[in-house]
Amino acid sequence: MSIVMQGAPPATRSRGRVSAARLRELGGRAGQVALALAFPAAILTAWHFATAGATYSLVPPPAEVARAFWDLAFGGINDDAFSQTLLTHVLASVGRVLGGFGLAVLVALPLGLLIGRVPFVRQMLDPTLQLLRPIPVTAWLPLAMILFGIGPRSAFFLVFLGAFYPILINTVFGVRAVETRLFEAASMLGCKGPAQFSRVVLPASLPAIFTGLRLGLGFAWVVIVIGEMTGVQTGLGAIIMEARQLSRTEIVIAGMIAIGALGFISDRLVMLLGRRLLSWSPNHV
Amino acid sequence: MSEPTIPILEMRNVSKNFDFSGQRIQALAGANLTVRKGEFICLIGASGCGKSTLLRIAAGFEQPTSGEALMWGKPINGPDPSRGMVFQDYGLFPWLSVRGNIGFGLAARGRPKAEIQDTVSRYVDMVGLGKFADAYPHQLSGGMKQRVAIARVLANDAEVVLMDEPFGALDAMTRDRLQDELLELWASTSLTVLFVTHSIEEAVFLSDRVVAMSPGPGRIDSELLLDLPRPRDVSSPTFNAIRSDLNQRLHSHHARKAA
Ligand SMILES: Nc1ncnc2c1ncn2[C@@H]1O[C@H](COP(=O)(O)OP(=O)(O)OP(=O)(O)O)[C@@H](O)[C@H]1O
Ligand SMILES: [Mg+2]
Numbered sequence: 190m191s192i193v194m195q196g197a198p199p200a201t202r203s204r205g206r207v208s209a210a211r212l213r214e215l216g217g218r219a220g221q222v223a224l225a226l227a228f229p230a231a232i233l234t235a236w237h238f239a240t241a242g243a244t245y246s247l248v249p250p251p252a253e254v255a256r257a258f259w260d261l262a263f264g265g266i267n268d269d270a271f272s273q274t275l276l277t278h279v280l281a282s283v284g285r286v287l288g289g290f291g292l293a294v295l296v297a298l299p300l301g302l303l304i305g306r307v308p309f310v311r312q313m314l315d316p317t318l319q320l321l322r323p324i325p326v327t328a329w330l331p332l333a334m335i336l337f338g339i340g341p342r343s344a345f346f347l348v349f350l351g352a353f354y355p356i357l358i359n360t361v362f363g364v365r366a367v368e369t370r371l372f373e374a375a376s377m378l379g380c381k382g383p384a385q386f387s388r389v390v391l392p393a394s395l396p397a398i399f400t401g402l403r404l405g406l407g408f409a410w411v412v413i414v415i416g417e418m419t420g421v422q423t424g425l426g427a428i429i430m431e432a433r434q435l436s437r438t439e440i441v442i443a444g445m446i447a448i449g450a451l452g453f454i455s456d457r458l459v460m461l462l463g464r465r466l467l468s469w470s471p472n473h474v
Numbered sequence: 475m476s477e478p479t480i481p482i483l484e485m486r487n488v489s490k491n492f493d494f495s496g497q498r499i500q501a502l503a504g505a506n507l508t509v510r511k512g513e514f515i516c517l518i519g520a521s522g523c524g525k526s527t528l529l530r531i532a533a534g535f536e537q538p539t540s541g542e543a544l545m546w547g548k549p550i551n552g553p554d555p556s557r558g559m560v561f562q563d564y565g566l567f568p569w570l571s572v573r574g575n576i577g578f579g580l581a582a583r584g585r586p587k588a589e590i591q592d593t594v595s596r597y598v599d600m601v602g603l604g605k606f607a608d609a610y611p612h613q614l615s616g617g618m619k620q621r622v623a624i625a626r627v628l629a630n631d632a633e634v635v636l637m638d639e640p641f642g643a644l645d646a647m648t649r650d651r652l653q654d655e656l657l658e659l660w661a662s663t664s665l666t667v668l669f670v671t672h673s674i675e676e677a678v679f680l681s682d683r684v685v686a687m688s689p690g691p692g693r694i695d696s697e698l699l700l701d702l703p704r705p706r707d708v709s710s711p712t713f714n715a716i717r718s719d720l721n722q723r724l725h726s727h728h729a730r731k732a733a
Contacts (some may be wrong), residue, residue: 373535374565377553378579388582392569467533469569471612 191264242270249439250307257439258446271432271440279447281423282413285352286455289348290409297356297405298398304357305364306390318357326351326412334419344424350403351412359404363397364390396470406459410452425451480547481511482666483634485688488541490527501527503691504541505519509634514660514667516677516684519724524669524692529636532668533559543633555579556715558627560637564619566611566626572598573607575622579630600659617648624656628663637669641676654678657704674720678713679706682713695722 233251241250249257249410260266303310304318326347367390375381375389391398404444417426425448431439485507493500502524511672517525522595530536531543534553544548545557559565566575575596585593594661598607602622611619620640641649657680660667671677677684681700699718706713 257610266621350594366564368561370565371567373533373559374561375578375582377533377535377557377559378582378626379555380582382578383552384582388578389567392567395569420611468569469610469612471568 195421198340207430211402223385230446234417241391245291247438249442254439254442254446257437258443259453261440261443261447270436270460271428273276274428275297275447278423278425279451281426281427282417282448284347284449285424286409286413287412287417290406292351293349293405293409297353297401298360301398301401302322302390302394304453305361305394306386322354322358324409326408327415330415333416336337339420340387341417341421341424344413344421347412347416348409352406355408356398356401359397359401359424361402366397368392396472399459399467403459403463404457407452410455412449414448416469481508481544482511482546482709483507483668484544485528485532486542486544487503488528488538490524490531490536491539499729500691502531502538503685503693505692507685507696509666509668509693510670511633511666513665513683514657514681515669516670516681517668517687518674518677518684518720519687519692519695520674520689522692523687523689525687527692528687529559529638529668530669532634533557533636535559538699543555553721555583555630556632557634557636558630558632559568560562560623560627560640562639563640564611564616564623566619566622568611569628570604571608571610572622573613575611576625576629578581578626599631601625606652615648616644618651620652621655628659628665632665634668636667637667638671639672639685642672649676654705656680661704674717674724675708678716678720679708684720686720 198365218408236248237251240246241252256266257271262273262275266272286347300314307313329347329350330343333346337343337346371389371393372385375385377473413424414426414429417424418430421427425444426444429434429441432438432444485505486700488502488505490502491570492501499704505524505528507528517528519525524660526538531538531728532550533542534543534550537543545554550557567578570578576597577590580590580593595607598604601624603618604616604626606618611622614622623640626634641652644652653676656667659665669677669680671680678700684698684700686695686698687693698716702712702716
């Protein structure tokens, strides 16, 4: 056939030469970053002036929190029980989060695909899961402690539970939203039955699944702290509770910052992975 | 052609009822249609007269309520790669590139990688999408998407291509071009095409035979053999005479129905 196509393939940016547009773009980015930093800087300043030099303050000034954080991470300042323990606690928490989250993915993802696609499974499991869903994860804590004892296993279980529902619900939603047209297209091309799970259902619902993964991981970080607050020796939740009992507010805040940073980093990692896997989707950035 | 006596597709007295919120809708009532290998047939008729339903039964997406749908004399039990469907809304897989979409059927059927690559490249070139081979559907124009959809069923060894208003959503210029391309493809292969359209002009331009359907309930009303040489000149007197004849036939149904 003789068809001449007009136009160029999807934009590929020319490299090497730095154009004016590119410079402007960089300037724009710098401006954006500056704007995003302005607000926390203002808060830090306000915090500093409200607390530094005060004779009595419930909250320590930012500089003291920074020092506590440094000591927690590298030691050499206070040389007490908290010094240089950050890595241990971070590893303990990250391990539980990844373990509980990973298990939640392994269970919720296949289950969500089945509930979304197979009416029998949906009719059997959906009512029960919907009834259990309104129970807050925190309400499971006492039962978890009875079942798994006071200790890291309860925390692990809570993380699993916290990540489970967001992943499940978003997966089911994603599967239900796949257009029938795509199943018709697949079956007329010779892809029928269970083969459609990997070739159609999974890729088509991947954007929704990623939303579920991000939410689930976020919940995992929320829940881990609650899980570690009772009867656990290591972990960021444990260290915060211990510091509170010893009235070391600066360490409480340092621990909070560590949790926030870890939650942020893990969210970014999932987002990066999503961006790679979902580059085909016009709605996904 | 193995057995020229057996039609490639045959609808024998096909009826189809739908139950729609407690109501029974008769979409087709005893439709008969015989399609011979290599024919280019256009189905035309008022909205709701069952054209899509007939095509979907031929594809195997729907089963007739009564009557028989046959391919090479055997009942059609479900969708099959030998009957490829081209949808008006494309139905491309958004997570696959042009190549991925064209190779989908071959990959799903477990063909060797090298063979898939070969076939895909051939069809990418055939529909002129070489530069866009790695683009995703959302990066393509409607016309390009429909080219991918056509290449996808051809790469999958379709003998019959079922097209449900495939160019209905395209602008007039793209539509004209795709009509030419489709005819070229059809002429250079042994394809059989069953093509639903709303446009009388499109039907007369493309087909060997125009099958007019009438509504309430849907059935085949009349057939018109078009023994015109191709390429056809849409402004020629013969073309216009046929067009107005068909126009009259289709409109007489409305008159009859209203009476
Ligand atoms: N899945 C369905 N459920 C209920 N009714 C249906 C279904 N599919 C089609 N129908 C009905 O069957 C009749 C024929 O529909 P069909 O889509 O075949 O018409 P058509 O000729 O393709 O119309 P159009 O030209 O508007 O596409 C219509 O009355 C329609 O409402
Ligand atoms: Mg239709």
